[in-house]
Amino acid sequence: MPHPAPDRAEVAVVGAGPAGLAAAVTAADAGLDVLLIDAADAPGGQYYRAPAPGLGATRPEALHHGWDTFTALTARLDRHRATGRVRHLAGHQVWAVTRTGEDWTLHTVTGPDGGDGAAPRARRLVLATGAVERQLPFPGWTLPGVVGAAGAQAMLKSGLVLPGRRVVVAGSGPLLQAVALSLAEAGARVPALVEAAGYRAYAHAPRVLAANPGRLAEGVRHRAGLARHGVRMLTHRAVTAVHGTERVEGVTVSRLDRAWRPVPGTGRRIDCDALAVGHGLVPQLDLALGLGCAVRTGTDGSAVLEVDEQLRTTVPGVWAAGETGGIGGVRLALAEGELAALSVAADARGGRPRPRAAALRRSRHRMRGFAALMGAVHRPGPGWTAWLAPDTEVCRCEEVTAGTVRTAVAELGAGDGRTAKLLTRAGMGWCQGRTCGFAVRALAGPPGAGATADAAPDRRPLACPLPLATLARADTRPDGG
Template identity: 90%
Template sequence: MPHPAPDRAEVAVVGAGPAGLAAAVTAADAGLDVLLIDAADAPGGQYYRAPAPGLGATRPEALHHGWDTFTALTARLDRHRATGRVRHLTGHHVWAVTRTGEDWTLHALTGPDGGEGAAPRARRLVLATGAVERQLPFPGWTLPGVVGAAGAQAMLKSGLVLPGRRVVVAGSGPLLQAVALSLARAGARVPALVEAAGYGAYARAPRVLAANPDRLAEGARHRAGLARHGVRMLTRRAVTAVQGTERVEGITVSRIDRAWRPVPGTGRRIDCDALAVGHGLVPHLDLALGLGCATRTGTDGSAALEVDEQLRTTVPGVWAAGETGGVGGVRLALAEGESAALSVIADVRGGRARPRAGALRRSRRRMRGFAALMGAVHRPGPGWTGWLAPDTEVCRCEEVTAGTVRTAVAELGAGDGRTAKLLTRAGMGWCQGHTCGFAVRALAAPDGEAPPDRRPLACPVPLATLARAARSEDV
């Protein structure tokens, strides 16, 4: 088989997190020429984020689960990079993918200021773009000392720093337990873990739990660890306000009903100097939506890609793996990355799927069942908007308040997130709605989740880069 040109590969994998790594090395193991492209400077994604080399960390594995799996994957990646079988492009932020004949062209920003560009091509495409944290605003959430739960974990993993000395962890979802335990082990005082849902809801699906004993064991280990560190578990409660002048000094925790409406008179203050808050993760779909891939609404209320048993999307020549198909954790991401690669291999070779593909599909179904249960248990209730005061900023980038969005709905006819954005600028800032999008859509269309916006650009792009791309082809 002839070796492809330097700017072309048989398969391109976008994202070097767990799913992307598994896909890239599996495809390379089978002899395919692979392009692995990622915005980060090192593989691992958000889950396997490692301390910067200059920090001199001697035991990065202490901050991770499954570090042996990651080191095995990176060892395989290094071997394939040495032979040229995998070309790993770091620091490349893909902002669009277009069709060029039978190939996909990946338009990427490079360089220290994002002002340079690259446009490698590949015959087949695997999207492993991961997820972003879902935030639900509340009074005081813009105060210094309030960070995302996943952000707090990233600070610890990559910078070896804590967001504060006395940190409350709040929101909803299993990630909170891992974050609270990591912070406590690193020396922070975690007075409480505030969970909006109730863990008892898991017991309503005994078959799903029985099929996933590893998740039960993991939960038990987390609960035991939190108890050893004196972390109180407060369920069916939410942070409804933050107190402080120049930074966080305390929070108000209120009991909420099953619709997540605050129960009047139940607010209690907890003193702290930092708050790590997040309500789960949602798939990062900008590239896939730009390609026209179909989505479905997951049990957690967020959009996820529609894929078949072989992880093929509805666009021919495009596969997806990991959180893009719905958030389900690292084990599922690893299995789907390998499964997607095996499907690509069969497509390239024109042969039948390898024997391991069947076992991976069965494992994937089992883990997807637990992911669906997890999404349903921790799905935000519609009453959470009752936390918001009229002057609560919903879009921090553009300083758009909840009252402004509600006025656009009541007086200007905004009935969806896109119209609300056009009328208020909510979502037009640097984050491009990744932080505020869920909240804006909930305020604009409270009776139903609107489909996600399809964007021509997956991130802010300099005009000079667009001009160069336009000269080479129509994007």
């Protein structure tokens, strides 16, 4: 059961994934009063998803890497919760953060229907809000049996279920290898892993690879595991169509040119009953943008938060850790969570960061180098919009097709995602453009925008859907008066 909401804490950590967990327990170790807020019922985030207790899983560690690290973090969390040093608001999603004097007020909702939550205050704020999966639409992507690559892994980790018996894994990014291997080891047949980019480009940065031998070894292990399970690696290719009536029956895989345009005549069908597809992850920045934190364009074309070496954002009193600063993996998230907490502790106590911080900064610099390389290698090419047929839905919530958006551009003068949204309703549905925003901006922007459509993220006043009654009862004026 979540602890009762405190009136005030010295530091609030939003998100209980790897970065948030590391930040919370490190800040508590330093003697700070910590509030940990997370939408999930249990800590771990997307990476350390655990099967529901009712499923009776006896070896949840079999579905994870670094499970010992997670159990050590949760043990520290439990000790601090027992003493009251950390107060954990599980099942609370922060929908807005406002300034109240010298404090931040965190407005939350609970449950699937958005019930009223707590509104605690904190002097300092650490954002560890993680990432969401980036989807590039293509004909048939709304057919039952098509799931996100990260979503397929979440189904396996938390529900112990497979999306299908014969699953093609497609998209771009190192996550695909981990997903394909997890599915194969769980009993699925994975006929192909379809990667839109390739892996040879990593060889152009030997110094970065040499500085991150663990990542190189991980890649070798994944490739060996995939070979052992008979998974074919198809690089510079993409799923450009899904076939089926009531659910997935097969996919067309086409070769891509350097701009990610399909090469005519190269399409080949692969029979399957499910497709797990994703083109990497992008930072979840709704709260940060609402606070006015500055962003920059990452090497993968997505918007990432600007932070200094102490992980302070451009807004005083706000730190950020993990994927909010760019997608880099669990080890980087853990290091940044710890580093952010040490910086917060130094700020709160008026001293210098502990010696441990210097080592963390060096590790962070090294891992950020690999993250930048990874983003550049797997960045979507501008030609991916050539996958789209006129009747391909790009906004599933409002059923807006690629043809409709292109007509708004060609005939109605839409020249950016916002104008296209106003003219077509694309992005006005339940997800508020979180799924389709990249595609809409790519179609509405100038030529070549398909590779940089995430660089201008939408700023939303609410970080999640909530009932109007909740909004009416909340006082979100900056002065809190």
